Amino acid sequence: MELPSKLLENAVNEIAQLPGIGKRTALRLALHLLKQPNTQTETLVTSLAKLRSEIQYCSNCHNIADATRCEICNNTTREASVICVVEDVRDVMAIENTGLFKGHYHVLGGKINPMEGVGPSQLNINTLVEKVKSGAVTEIIFALSSTMEGDTTNFYIYKQIQECNIITSTIARGIAIGDELEYADEVTLGRSLIHRIPFEKAIKQV
Amino acid sequence: MELPSKLLENAVNEIAQLPGIGKRTALRLALHLLKQPNTQTETLVTSLAKLRSEIQYCSNCHNIADATRCEICNNTTREASVICVVEDVRDVMAIENTGLFKGHYHVLGGKINPMEGVGPSQLNINTLVEKVKSGAVTEIIFALSSTMEGDTTNFYIYKQIQECNIITSTIARGIAIGDELEYADEVTLGRSLIHRIPFEKAIKQV
Numbered sequence: 001m002e003l004p005s006k007l008l009e010n011a012v013n014e015i016a017q018l019p020g021i022g023k024r025t026a027l028r029l030a031l032h033l034l035k036q037p038n039t040q041t042e043t044l045v046t047s048l049a050k051l052r053s054e055i056q057y058c059s060n061c062h063n064i065a066d067a068t069r070c071e072i073c074n075n076t077t078r079e080a081s082v083i084c085v086v087e088d089v090r091d092v093m094a095i096e097n098t099g100l101f102k103g104h105y106h107v108l109g110g111k112i113n114p115m116e117g118v119g120p121s122q123l124n125i126n127t128l129v130e131k132v133k134s135g136a137v138t139e140i141i142f143a144l145s146s147t148m149e150g151d152t153t154n155f156y157i158y159k160q161i162q163e164c165n166i167i168t169s170t171i172a173r174g175i176a177i178g179d180e181l182e183y184a185d186e187v188t189l190g191r192s193l194i195h196r197i198p199f200e201k202a203i204k205q206v
Numbered sequence: 207m208e209l210p211s212k213l214l215e216n217a218v219n220e221i222a223q224l225p226g227i228g229k230r231t232a233l234r235l236a237l238h239l240l241k242q243p244n245t246q247t248e249t250l251v252t253s254l255a256k257l258r259s260e261i262q263y264c265s266n267c268h269n270i271a272d273a274t275r276c277e278i279c280n281n282t283t284r285e286a287s288v289i290c291v292v293e294d295v296r297d298v299m300a301i302e303n304t305g306l307f308k309g310h311y312h313v314l315g316g317k318i319n320p321m322e323g324v325g326p327s328q329l330n331i332n333t334l335v336e337k338v339k340s341g342a343v344t345e346i347i348f349a350l351s352s353t354m355e356g357d358t359t360n361f362y363i364y365k366q367i368q369e370c371n372i373i374t375s376t377i378a379r380g381i382a383i384g385d386e387l388e389y390a391d392e393v394t395l396g397r398s399l400i401h402r403i404p405f406e407k408a409i410k411q412v
Contacts, residue, residue, distance in 0.1 A: 002299065002302065002303075003299070004269055004270050004271060004276055004277060004278070004295065004298065004299070005261065005270045005271055005272045005276075006272050007253075007256055007257045007260055007261050007272060008257060008261065008270055010253040010256070010257070011253045011254055011256075011257040013253075014249055014250040014253045014254070015250070015254075017246065017250075018235050018238060018239075019234070019235070019238050020231070020234075021235075025226070027296070028225070028226075029224050029225070029227075030254075030257060031294070031295060031296065032224060032225050033224075033254065033257070033258060034257070034258065034261060034270075038258055038259070040223065041254055041255065041257075041258035042255070042258075043220055044220040044221070044223075044254065045251045045254050045255045047213075047216040047217045047219075047220045048217055048220070048221075048236075048239065048247055048250065048251050049247065049248070049251045050213055050216070050217075051213045051214060051216070051217040051236060051239070051240070051247075052239060052240065052244055052247035052248075053244070054213055055211065055213050055214065055240060063210055064210050064211045064214055064240075065210060065211055066211045066212055066213060070210055071210065072210070088237070089210065089237060090233070090237065092210065093208065093209070093210070096208065097208075
C-alpha cells in the first residue's frame with residue numbers, strides 16, 4: 001500500500017503499532033481525523049501525552065492513580081488488612097464493578113511467564129511480601145486468571161508468605177452463572193464437584 | 207465502567223471517539239501505551255499532530271499531499287487530459303494499485319448525500335467543472351461507488367459538463383473476477399448481460 005504523503009505514512013505506521021490495529025484500520029483512523037475539525041486531533045494528542053507523562057502508580061497497591069495514593073487506598077472505610085491480589089488495572093475495575101469487595105488491592109502488573117521473559121522480579125511481588133511480613137495483613141485473596149501462569153504466580157507468592165500467620169484463599173473456580181452443564185469442560189465441572197458448597201450457604205448468597 | 211484516574215478517563219474518552227473503537231478497546235489501547243516506553247506515545251502524538259497541522263491537499267486534484275501539488279499531478283509522464291473522478295483518497299490508492307491508469311485524478315471528497323446533509327457545494331465539484339470548461343480535459347472517467355449516492359453524483363457532474371465536447375465513461379459494473387454466477391445478484395448479472403464485451407476484446411485483456 002503506497003500512501004500519497006509522508007506525513008500520512010508516518011501517522012499510519014505509528015497508529016498501526018497499537019495492538020489489534022492493522023495498516024488498513026490505521027489509515028481509516030488517520031483519514032477520519034483529517035476530516036474532523038483540528039480541535040479533535042488536538043484534544044486527542046494532549047490527552048494521550050498527559051496520560052503518559054503525568055500518570056502515577058499508587059505507592060501502596062500499584063494501581064493507576066492521579067496522586068501518589070489511589071482512591072481505593074485513600075478510602076478509610078475500606079479494610080486495609082484484606083488484600084486482593086490481581087494481575088492488572090482492568091481486574092481491579094472488574095472486581096470493583098461487582099461491589100462485593102471492600103478491602104484493598106495489590107496490582108502485580110502481570111503474571112510470571114518464562115515463555116515471554118516475565119520473571120518474578122519484573123512484577124510487584126516484593127512489596128506485597130514486605131506488606132505481609134510487616135504484620136499489617138490478615139488475609140490475602142488471589143484473584144488471578146485461571147491459567148498455568150496465574151497458578152504459577154499464585155504458588156510463587158504463597159511460598160514466600162507461607163510462614164506468616166494469615167488467611168490465604170483463591171477465588172472460586174466453577175460453573176459460571178447462567179451456564180449449561182452440558183457445555184462445561186470436564187476440568188471445570190470436576191473441580192466444581194470437589195469444591196461443592198453447602199446448600200444452605202449457597203442459597204444465602206443468591 | 208469507573209476508571210481509577212481522570213487522566214486515563216480523558217484519554218479513553220478521546221480514543222473512543224474514533225470510528226469503530228468503543229470504550230473497552232480504548233481502555234485496552236491506553237493501558238497498552240502505558241506499558242510501552244514513553245517514546246512510543248511521544249512519536250505517536252507528534253506524528254498525529256504533524257499530520258493534522260501540516261497536511262496539504264493538492265491544488266489540482268484535491269488528493270492528500272505533502273506539497274501544494276501531489277506526486278501524481280507533478281508526474282509529467284502521466285496524461286493530464288484524462289481525469290478519473292473518485293470519492294476519496296483511498297480510491298486513488300486502490301486504482302493506483304492496479305497500475306492500469308496513467309491519467310490524473312480528481313478527488314471529490316465524498317458523494318452527494320442529502321440524507322447526511324452533503325450537498326454539491328461541500329464537494330470539490332466546481333473545480334472539476336472549471337477544469338473541463340477550460341478545455342484542458344479530453345476524457346472523464348467516473349469511478350464512484352455503485353450506490354444511489356454515487357450514481358446521483360455522477361449524474362450531477364455529467365449534467366454540468368454535458369455541453370463540453372469530451373468523452374465521458376464510468377467504470378464497468380459486472381461479475382467480479384473469480385465470482386460464481388449462482389451467487390451474483392440479479393441486478394449485477396442483468397447489467398453484465400446488457401453491457402457484454404466482444405469476446406475478442408475480452409481475451410486480449412486477460
